[in-house]
Every structure is written in C-alpha cells, then in structure tokens.
Amino acid sequence: MAAMPGTPFALPLPTQAFPLILRDVACARGEARVFGGLDLAVEAGGLWLVRGANGAGKTTLLRLLAGLLKPAGGAALWGDGRAPRTVPERAVLVGHQEALKPALSVAENLGFWARFHGVTENPWPHASDPFGVWALADVPVRALSAGQKRRVSLTRLAFARAPLWLLDEPTTALDAAGQRIVWELVALHRRRGGAAVVTTHAKGTVDGANELVLGEAR
Amino acid sequence: MTVFLAVLRRDLLLALRDGAGTWTVLGFFVIAVAVFPLGIGPEPQVLARIAPGVLWAMALLAALLSLDTLFEGDYRDGSLEILLSAELLPELLVLAKALAHWLATGLPLALAAPLLGVFLHLPGEAMPVLFASLLLGTPVLSLLGAVGAALALGARRATVLLAVMVLPLAAPVLIFGAGAVESAQTGLAAAPSLLILGGVALCALAVCPVAAAAALRQAVE
Numbered sequence: 304m305a306a307m308p309g310t311p312f313a314l315p316l317p318t319q320a321f322p323l324i325l326r327d328v329a330c331a332r333g334e335a336r337v338f339g340g341l342d343l344a345v346e347a348g349g350l351w352l353v354r355g356a357n358g359a360g361k362t363t364l365l366r367l368l369a370g371l372l373k374p375a376g377g378a379a380l381w382g383d384g385r386a387p388r389t390v391p392e393r394a395v396l397v398g399h400q401e402a403l404k405p406a407l408s409v410a411e412n413l414g415f416w417a418r419f420h421g422v423t424e425n426p427w428p429h430a431s432d433p434f435g436v437w438a439l440a441d442v443p444v445r446a447l448s449a450g451q452k453r454r455v456s457l458t459r460l461a462f463a464r465a466p467l468w469l470l471d472e473p474t475t476a477l478d479a480a481g482q483r484i485v486w487e488l489v490a491l492h493r494r495r496g497g498a499a500v501v502t503t504h505a506k507g508t509v510d511g512a513n514e515l516v517l518g519e520a521r
Numbered sequence: 522m523t524v525f526l527a528v529l530r531r532d533l534l535l536a537l538r539d540g541a542g543t544w545t546v547l548g549f550f551v552i553a554v555a556v557f558p559l560g561i562g563p564e565p566q567v568l569a570r571i572a573p574g575v576l577w578a579m580a581l582l583a584a585l586l587s588l589d590t591l592f593e594g595d596y597r598d599g600s601l602e603i604l605l606s607a608e609l610l611p612e613l614l615v616l617a618k619a620l621a622h623w624l625a626t627g628l629p630l631a632l633a634a635p636l637l638g639v640f641l642h643l644p645g646e647a648m649p650v651l652f653a654s655l656l657l658g659t660p661v662l663s664l665l666g667a668v669g670a671a672l673a674l675g676a677r678r679a680t681v682l683l684a685v686m687v688l689p690l691a692a693p694v695l696i697f698g699a700g701a702v703e704s705a706q707t708g709l710a711a712a713p714s715l716l717i718l719g720g721v722a723l724c725a726l727a728v729c730p731v732a733a734a735a736a737l738r739q740a741v742e
Binding site for chain 2: 369
C-alpha cells in the first residue's frame with residue numbers, strides 16, 4: 304500500500320494534547336478488581352502493544368483510555384488536563400464488537416461512521432479504502448464473513464481524525480494481507496504524529512513499540 | 522449536530538429496511554383494528570361508539586411493538602457506547618433516536634388512523650381530531666418508550682418488561698387522546714383534551730430525554 308495522498312491521512316492531526324498519562328490507575332468491573340497500580344504514558348507517535356492472558360484487563364484498559372470507563376483509583380488525563388473521551392479530536396476505538404448494522408450496506412454503515420467522525424465534506428467512498436471493502440459497498444453487512452466485517456469496521460480508522468487509536472485485537476479474523484494492512488496503517492498513523500494502543504496475542508513485535516503485559520505486576 | 526442528523530438518518534433507514542420497523546408496525550395496527558368488527562359484528566352504531574378507544578389503544582400497542590429495538594441493536598453491536606462517549610449530549614442522542622422512532626412509526630400510525638376510522642364508521646367530523654390527537658400523542662409514546670427501552674437494556678424478554686413499564690405511564694395519553702375523538706364525535710369541543718395532550722407532549726419532551734440518558738449511562742458502565 305502506497306502512501307495515501309488526498310486522503311484523511313494527508314490531513315494534520317490534532318496531536319497537541321499528547322501525552323495521555325495514566326498514574327497508578329486501578330480498574331474494576333463491578334465488584335471485581337481487574338488491575339491496579341498501572342502507570343502508562345502514551346506519547347505522540349508512540350505505540351503500545353498490550354498483552355496478557357484472557358481476563359487480564361486488556362479490553363478494560365482500552366475502554367478506560369477511550370473514556371468509557373472511569374478508573375476506580377488513580378488518574379487518567381491528557382496533557383491538557385482533560386479526561387479521556389472518544390471524540391474526533393481525541394480517540395477512536397475499534398473493539399471486538401463491529402458496531403455495524405446487519406441490515407444496512409457497507410457503504411451506508413461507513414457513511415454513518417464517516418459523518419460521526421466529522422467527515423462531512425468528503426464522506427466515504429471518496430475517502431481512502433485501505434482494506435479494499437469498496438468492492439463490497441452495496442452488500443448488506445449481514446452477508447459478510449467475519450473477516451470482511453472486521454475489515455469494514457477497521458476502515459473507520461481511515462477517516463477518523465483522532466490522534467489516538469485504540470485497537471482491540473484488530474487482527475482477529477483477518478487474513479495475512481489484512482493483518483499486514485493493519486500494521487501498515489498503524490505505522491502511517493504514527494508517522495503523522497498519532498499514537499496507538501493495540502491489544503494483541505500475536506508473538507511478533509513492531510519497530511519502536513512499547514510492550515505492556517497486564518496481569519503480571521498485580 | 523452532524524452526529525444528531527447522522528443518527529436520525531441511519532435509524533430511519535434501519536426502520537424502513539428492518540423487519541421490525543415501519544411496515545410491521547403499520548401491519549399490526551391495521552390487522553389489530555380489523556379484528557374488532559370481525560368479533561363484534563358490523564353494526565355501525567356499536568363500531569362508531571368503540572372506534573376512538575380501539576384506534577387509540579391499538580396505536581399504543583403498535584407503537585410499543587417496535588420500541589424494544591430502540592437501543593437494543595446499538596447496545597449489542599457496540600455502537601451505543603461509542604455514540605455515548607461522543608461530544609453529542611446523551612440527551613440529544615435519545616432525542617434523535619426518539620424522533621427517528623416517531624417519524625418511522627408514530628407519524629405513519631397517525632396517517633393511517635383516519636383510513637381505519639372509516640372502517641369503524643367513525644363520523645367524518647371526528648377524523649381531523651383523530652389525526653391531531655395521534656399527532657400529539659404518538660411523540661409521547663416514543664419518548665416514554667425511549668425511557669422504558671433504556672431501562673430495559675440488557676434484560677431478557679425486554680418486550681414484555683417494556684410493555685409493563687410503559688403502558689401505565691401512557692394511560693393519560695390514551696385517556697385524553699381517545700377522549701378528544703369521542704368529544705368530536707358527540708359534538709362537544711375537542712380542544713380541551715387536545716390542549717392537555719399537547720401539554721403532556723411538552724412535559725415528556727422535557728423530562729424523558731434526561732431520564733433515558735441517565736438509564737443509558739447506567740447500561741454501558
């Protein structure tokens with residue numbers, strides 16, 4: 304995949320709010336404590352690979368960074384003192400749930416998320432299509448395979464203008480080519496000053512990535 | 522505002538596309554009303570007498586039919602938490618979804634009701650009042666339903682739970698809605714009932730989005 308001129312990837316990112324810093328953060332789901340004493344700094348251009356056994360709190364950490372969950376202890380703050388949120392100028396979360404409507408077509412689903420991310424002047428399909436889902440534009444999402452759904456869901460990254468990407472096991476269900484595209488997009492995003500926090504079970508590592516293993520320092 | 526419009530647009534599209542949307546609701550309304558003449562017999566006086574109550578009660582049930590899916594789909598596929606964490610106020614999100622629900626069900630019900638009124642021998646002079654009362658009353662059902670749907674999120678058999686929660690709250694709407702049509706039918710002034718209905722609608726508009734947004738926040742915690 305070549306650099307993508309004329310796409311949102313060419314647009315400047317609002318990166319001045321970095322770093323996002325977690326200090327002594329503890330997290331609980333209901334009554335159960337998931338993890339505690341976590342320190343983490345997400346810098347501009349940084350990449351954190353989050354590993355850990357099932358139930359170690361990887362998804363919980365992403366939800367916390369997205370502002371969907373309040374820390375049970377400690378503080379999570381952006382550089383400008385604001386709490387984490389998934390707004391276009393802060394973070395975008397692509398989770399296990401695809402957030403796609405089975406009854407709507409690929410183009411309709413992505414059009415909705417493009418508008419949600421504030422892409423009004425140039426909505427999909429004119430925006431970039433790194434995962435090659437344009438060929439499926441008119442297909443209802445219910446007819447897609449798991450891997451295709453994931454590709455559609457990840458395409459949201461191409462028009463999200465958020466500096467922080469939160470990806471929850473993005474390579475699940477993807478074929479080798481799809482997985483490569485994910486890591487290329489992450490690299491591209493880091494080069495323009497964005498950061499990513501990615502949970503993964505994959506063994507390999509990425510250049511300049513920090514690793515966080517949950518469930519060890521408990 | 523873009524997010525508000527995007528949600529509205531998508532929900533309308535879904536209502537027209539999905540099985541549980543506009544067409545099912547309208548179909549239920551027509552068939553449920555048509556059952557009454559079959560059961561009671563074709564005497565015009567009797568049918569005209571029960572017409573306001575039947576039309577209003579069936580419209581209420583038809584609107585309820587589609588409410589359980591109001592937030593359920595977004596909740597299950599993860600859209601809801603993304604939408605809730607956006608810069609759009611949750612109250613406005615509720616409003617967008619309730620408005621989409623009303624446009625997709627309440628408005629078609631109000632439009633279809635006069636046709637079914639003819640079927641039940643409702644006199645012509647009561648038709649405009651029937652239409653007006655449904656136009657004022659169905660938004661209340663969408664708004665109350667939004668609160669119910671938000672509270673019932675994640676519960677099993679949410680449809681039944683929703684009906685149990687929303688039907689008692691919707692009683693005033695039914696009373697004044699059917700009351701207005703009955704007044705018009707018997708030559709009395711329908712305006713007082715319609716005004717009260719309008720007042721109820723404004724109250725619901727002010728209170729329901731706040732209540733539903735609180736319930737949604739609770740649900741995604």
